[in-house]
Amino acid sequence: MGRTLTFKIFRYNPTKENDQPRIDTYEIEETKRLNVFTALNILRETQAPDLMFDFVCRAGICGSCSMMINGRPTLACRTLTSDLPDTIELYPLPFFKLLGDLSVDTGVWFHEMAEKVESWIHTQKEFDPTAEEERMDNATANKIYEAERCIECGCCLAGCATIQIYPDFLGATGLNRIGRFLIDPRDERGDQEWFELVSTDEGVFGCIGMMACDDVCPKDLPLLEVFSFIRRKLSGIALAKDK
Ligand code: SF4
Ligand code: SF4
Ligand code: FES
Numbered sequence: 001m002g003r004t005l006t007f008k009i010f011r012y013n014p015t016k017e018n019d020q021p022r023i024d025t026y027e028i029e030e031t032k033r034l035n036v037f038t039a040l041n042i043l044r045e046t047q048a049p050d051l052m053f054d055f056v057c058r059a060g061i062c063g064s065c066s067m068m069i070n071g072r073p074t075l076a077c078r079t080l081t082s083d084l085p086d087t088i089e090l091y092p093l094p095f096f097k098l099l100g101d102l103s104v105d106t107g108v109w110f111h112e113m114a115e116k117v118e119s120w121i122h123t124q125k126e127f128d129p130t131a132e133e134e135r136m137d138n139a140t141a142n143k144i145y146e147a148e149r150c151i152e153c154g155c156c157l158a159g160c161a162t163i164q165i166y167p168d169f170l171g172a173t174g175l176n177r178i179g180r181f182l183i184d185p186r187d188e189r190g191d192q193e194w195f196e197l198v199s200t201d202e203g204v205f206g207c208i209g210m211m212a213c214d215d216v217c218p219k220d221l222p223l224l225e226v227f228s229f230i231r232r233k234l235s236g237i238a239l240a241k242d243k
Contacts, residue, residue, distance in 0.1 A: 063153030
Protein backbone atom coordinates (compact mmCIF):
# COMPACT_ATOMS: atom_id res chain seq x y z
CA MET A 1 0.00 0.00 0.00
CA GLY A 2 1.19 3.52 -0.79
CA ARG A 3 1.94 6.09 1.88
CA THR A 4 -0.41 8.75 3.12
CA LEU A 5 1.38 12.03 2.59
CA THR A 6 0.81 14.98 4.87
CA PHE A 7 1.30 18.37 3.24
CA LYS A 8 1.83 21.35 5.52
CA ILE A 9 1.44 24.37 3.29
CA PHE A 10 1.99 28.07 3.96
CA ARG A 11 -1.22 29.91 3.16
CA TYR A 12 -1.65 33.66 2.96
CA ASN A 13 -3.32 35.89 0.43
CA PRO A 14 -2.07 39.46 0.94
CA THR A 15 -4.86 40.83 -1.27
CA LYS A 16 -7.60 39.30 0.88
CA GLU A 17 -8.87 41.45 3.71
CA ASN A 18 -8.15 40.08 7.19
CA ASP A 19 -6.29 37.04 5.86
CA GLN A 20 -3.55 35.86 8.22
CA PRO A 21 -0.42 33.80 7.41
CA ARG A 22 -0.95 30.23 8.58
CA ILE A 23 -0.01 26.63 7.86
CA ASP A 24 -2.81 24.41 6.54
CA THR A 25 -2.53 20.64 6.62
CA TYR A 26 -3.79 18.29 3.89
CA GLU A 27 -3.48 14.58 3.26
CA ILE A 28 -3.35 12.64 0.01
CA GLU A 29 -2.47 9.08 -0.96
CA GLU A 30 0.86 8.77 -2.69
CA THR A 31 0.82 7.29 -6.18
CA LYS A 32 3.67 6.02 -8.31
CA ARG A 33 5.99 8.73 -9.72
CA LEU A 34 3.97 11.46 -7.98
CA ASN A 35 5.76 14.79 -7.97
CA VAL A 36 5.06 17.79 -5.75
CA PHE A 37 3.58 19.82 -8.60
CA THR A 38 1.05 17.06 -9.43
CA ALA A 39 0.27 16.64 -5.73
CA LEU A 40 -0.50 20.38 -5.53
CA ASN A 41 -2.85 20.05 -8.48
CA ILE A 42 -4.64 17.16 -6.79
CA LEU A 43 -4.94 19.20 -3.60
CA ARG A 44 -6.31 22.17 -5.53
CA GLU A 45 -8.86 19.98 -7.30
CA THR A 46 -9.99 18.10 -4.21
CA GLN A 47 -9.35 20.12 -1.05
CA ALA A 48 -8.03 23.64 -1.56
CA PRO A 49 -9.57 25.26 -4.68
CA ASP A 50 -8.02 28.66 -3.88
CA LEU A 51 -4.44 27.38 -3.39
CA MET A 52 -1.98 29.58 -5.31
CA PHE A 53 1.19 28.25 -6.92
CA ASP A 54 2.91 28.81 -10.27
CA PHE A 55 3.75 26.56 -13.16
CA VAL A 56 4.02 26.67 -16.96
CA CYS A 57 6.05 23.84 -18.43
CA ARG A 58 5.83 20.98 -15.86
CA ALA A 59 9.20 19.84 -17.19
CA GLY A 60 11.91 21.79 -15.35
CA ILE A 61 12.25 24.33 -18.15
CA CYS A 62 10.33 27.48 -17.23
CA GLY A 63 11.50 27.95 -13.63
CA SER A 64 8.01 28.98 -12.44
CA CYS A 65 7.29 26.26 -9.88
CA SER A 66 10.25 26.94 -7.57
CA MET A 67 9.38 26.89 -3.87
CA MET A 68 10.79 25.79 -0.51
CA ILE A 69 10.24 22.05 -0.19
CA ASN A 70 11.17 20.79 3.27
CA GLY A 71 13.46 23.79 3.67
CA ARG A 72 15.21 23.56 0.32
CA PRO A 73 14.58 25.85 -2.67
CA THR A 74 13.81 23.67 -5.66
CA LEU A 75 11.36 22.94 -8.49
CA ALA A 76 8.05 21.31 -7.54
CA CYS A 77 7.66 19.64 -10.94
CA ARG A 78 11.07 17.94 -10.63
CA THR A 79 10.65 16.72 -7.05
CA LEU A 80 9.28 13.23 -6.59
CA THR A 81 7.41 12.65 -3.36
CA SER A 82 9.17 9.27 -3.13
CA ASP A 83 12.38 11.23 -2.39
CA LEU A 84 10.71 12.98 0.54
CA PRO A 85 9.49 11.90 3.99
CA ASP A 86 5.77 11.37 4.76
CA THR A 87 5.40 14.98 5.86
CA ILE A 88 6.13 17.61 3.23
CA GLU A 89 6.37 21.27 4.19
CA LEU A 90 5.90 23.85 1.45
CA TYR A 91 6.71 27.55 1.71
CA PRO A 92 7.08 30.25 -0.94
CA LEU A 93 10.60 31.27 -1.94
CA PRO A 94 11.95 33.92 0.44
CA PHE A 95 13.35 37.22 -0.85
CA PHE A 96 10.81 37.66 -3.68
CA LYS A 97 7.50 39.51 -3.35
CA LEU A 98 4.76 37.17 -2.16
CA LEU A 99 1.75 37.08 -4.46
CA GLY A 100 -0.13 34.50 -2.41
CA ASP A 101 0.45 31.08 -0.79
CA LEU A 102 3.33 29.50 -2.77
CA SER A 103 3.34 32.04 -5.59
CA VAL A 104 6.00 34.77 -5.72
CA ASP A 105 6.92 37.44 -8.26
CA THR A 106 10.37 36.59 -9.63
CA GLY A 107 9.80 38.53 -12.88
CA VAL A 108 10.38 42.04 -11.52
CA TRP A 109 13.70 41.08 -9.90
CA PHE A 110 14.98 39.33 -13.04
CA HIS A 111 13.94 42.23 -15.24
CA GLU A 112 15.75 44.73 -13.01
CA MET A 113 18.83 42.50 -12.88
CA ALA A 114 18.88 42.26 -16.70
CA GLU A 115 18.77 46.06 -16.93
CA LYS A 116 21.44 46.49 -14.24
CA VAL A 117 23.94 44.20 -15.98
CA GLU A 118 22.87 45.48 -19.41
CA SER A 119 22.09 42.00 -20.53
CA TRP A 120 22.66 42.43 -24.22
CA ILE A 121 25.63 42.39 -26.59
CA HIS A 122 27.30 45.79 -26.67
CA THR A 123 28.72 46.44 -30.11
CA GLN A 124 29.38 49.42 -32.36
CA LYS A 125 28.97 47.26 -35.46
CA GLU A 126 26.06 48.20 -37.70
CA PHE A 127 23.58 45.37 -38.07
CA ASP A 128 23.67 43.98 -41.59
CA PRO A 129 20.78 41.56 -42.20
CA THR A 130 22.44 40.30 -45.37
CA ALA A 131 25.77 39.45 -43.73
CA GLU A 132 26.78 35.86 -43.04
CA GLU A 133 26.40 34.67 -39.47
CA GLU A 134 29.56 35.34 -37.46
CA ARG A 135 31.55 32.21 -36.67
CA MET A 136 32.49 31.32 -33.13
CA ASP A 137 34.71 28.49 -31.96
CA ASN A 138 32.88 25.54 -30.42
CA ALA A 139 34.49 25.82 -26.99
CA THR A 140 33.34 29.44 -26.58
CA ALA A 141 29.87 28.67 -27.94
CA ASN A 142 29.54 25.79 -25.47
CA LYS A 143 30.53 28.00 -22.54
CA ILE A 144 27.88 30.56 -23.53
CA TYR A 145 25.33 27.78 -23.92
CA GLU A 146 26.12 26.54 -20.40
CA ALA A 147 25.51 29.99 -18.92
CA GLU A 148 22.31 30.39 -20.93
CA ARG A 149 20.83 27.24 -19.41
CA CYS A 150 19.72 29.34 -16.41
CA ILE A 151 15.91 29.12 -16.19
CA GLU A 152 15.57 32.11 -13.83
CA CYS A 153 13.90 29.98 -11.17
CA GLY A 154 15.37 32.04 -8.31
CA CYS A 155 16.42 29.01 -6.22
CA CYS A 156 20.01 30.30 -5.99
CA LEU A 157 18.74 33.62 -4.61
CA ALA A 158 16.45 31.91 -2.11
CA GLY A 159 19.45 29.95 -0.82
CA CYS A 160 21.84 32.93 -0.76
CA ALA A 161 22.64 34.47 2.64
CA THR A 162 24.10 37.65 1.13
CA ILE A 163 21.02 38.67 -0.81
CA GLN A 164 18.76 38.32 2.25
CA ILE A 165 20.95 40.95 3.98
CA TYR A 166 21.90 43.00 0.94
CA PRO A 167 19.06 42.97 -1.61
CA ASP A 168 21.08 44.87 -4.25
CA PHE A 169 23.48 41.93 -4.60
CA LEU A 170 23.25 40.43 -8.10
CA GLY A 171 23.32 36.87 -6.80
CA ALA A 172 24.57 33.79 -8.57
CA THR A 173 22.18 34.18 -11.46
CA GLY A 174 23.22 37.84 -12.00
CA LEU A 175 26.91 36.95 -11.89
CA ASN A 176 26.24 34.07 -14.24
CA ARG A 177 24.61 36.53 -16.64
CA ILE A 178 27.67 38.81 -16.47
CA GLY A 179 29.90 35.78 -17.08
CA ARG A 180 27.86 34.94 -20.17
CA PHE A 181 28.61 38.31 -21.78
CA LEU A 182 32.21 38.40 -20.56
CA ILE A 183 32.83 35.18 -22.50
CA ASP A 184 31.10 36.43 -25.64
CA PRO A 185 33.70 37.75 -28.13
CA ARG A 186 31.02 39.89 -29.82
CA ASP A 187 30.55 42.02 -26.70
CA GLU A 188 32.82 45.04 -26.98
CA ARG A 189 32.59 46.25 -23.39
CA GLY A 190 36.04 47.29 -22.20
CA ASP A 191 37.94 46.32 -19.06
CA GLN A 192 36.91 49.49 -17.22
CA GLU A 193 33.21 48.85 -17.86
CA TRP A 194 33.47 45.25 -16.64
CA PHE A 195 35.49 46.36 -13.64
CA GLU A 196 32.85 48.89 -12.61
CA LEU A 197 30.08 46.34 -13.03
CA VAL A 198 31.56 43.50 -10.99
CA SER A 199 34.06 44.98 -8.55
CA THR A 200 31.42 46.13 -6.07
CA ASP A 201 29.46 44.66 -3.17
CA GLU A 202 26.57 44.25 -5.60
CA GLY A 203 28.90 42.20 -7.78
CA VAL A 204 31.46 39.60 -7.01
CA PHE A 205 32.76 41.23 -3.80
CA GLY A 206 29.38 40.71 -2.16
CA CYS A 207 29.65 36.96 -2.54
CA ILE A 208 30.80 35.09 0.57
CA GLY A 209 31.58 32.02 -1.49
CA MET A 210 29.87 29.30 0.56
CA MET A 211 28.26 28.06 -2.66
CA ALA A 212 24.71 27.37 -1.42
CA CYS A 213 23.66 28.57 -4.88
CA ASP A 214 25.72 25.85 -6.53
CA ASP A 215 24.22 23.30 -4.16
CA VAL A 216 20.57 24.15 -4.93
CA CYS A 217 20.66 25.10 -8.64
CA PRO A 218 18.22 22.63 -10.26
CA LYS A 219 19.96 22.97 -13.62
CA ASP A 220 23.42 22.22 -12.20
CA LEU A 221 24.92 25.33 -13.74
CA PRO A 222 28.69 25.50 -13.22
CA LEU A 223 28.40 28.50 -10.89
CA LEU A 224 31.69 27.84 -9.13
CA GLU A 225 33.49 28.01 -12.49
CA VAL A 226 31.63 31.20 -13.41
CA PHE A 227 32.64 32.93 -10.15
CA SER A 228 36.28 31.85 -10.56
CA PHE A 229 36.29 33.07 -14.14
CA ILE A 230 34.93 36.49 -13.13
CA ARG A 231 37.40 36.78 -10.23
CA ARG A 232 40.33 35.86 -12.50
CA LYS A 233 39.18 38.38 -15.08
CA LEU A 234 38.89 41.04 -12.38
CA SER A 235 42.37 40.31 -11.01
CA GLY A 236 43.76 40.52 -14.55
CA ILE A 237 42.16 43.94 -15.05
CA ALA A 238 43.34 45.17 -11.63
CA LEU A 239 46.92 43.98 -12.26
CA ALA A 240 46.96 45.66 -15.68
CA LYS A 241 45.81 48.92 -14.05
CA ASP A 242 48.70 48.76 -11.54
CA LYS A 243 51.37 48.45 -14.24
S1 SF4 B 1 28.34 31.63 -3.08
FE1 SF4 B 1 27.83 33.81 -3.31
S2 SF4 B 1 26.10 33.89 -4.74
FE2 SF4 B 1 26.30 31.75 -4.02
S3 SF4 B 1 24.88 31.59 -2.28
FE3 SF4 B 1 26.89 32.11 -1.43
S4 SF4 B 1 26.93 34.38 -1.33
FE4 SF4 B 1 25.21 33.79 -2.66
S1 SF4 C 1 21.47 29.92 -11.65
FE1 SF4 C 1 20.34 27.98 -11.31
S2 SF4 C 1 19.21 28.34 -9.40
FE2 SF4 C 1 19.85 30.35 -10.14
S3 SF4 C 1 18.12 31.12 -11.32
FE3 SF4 C 1 19.52 30.07 -12.77
S4 SF4 C 1 18.78 27.97 -12.90
FE4 SF4 C 1 17.82 28.87 -11.09
S1 FES D 1 6.59 24.10 -14.12
FE1 FES D 1 8.25 24.83 -15.34
S2 FES D 1 9.99 24.36 -14.15
FE2 FES D 1 8.37 23.44 -13.03
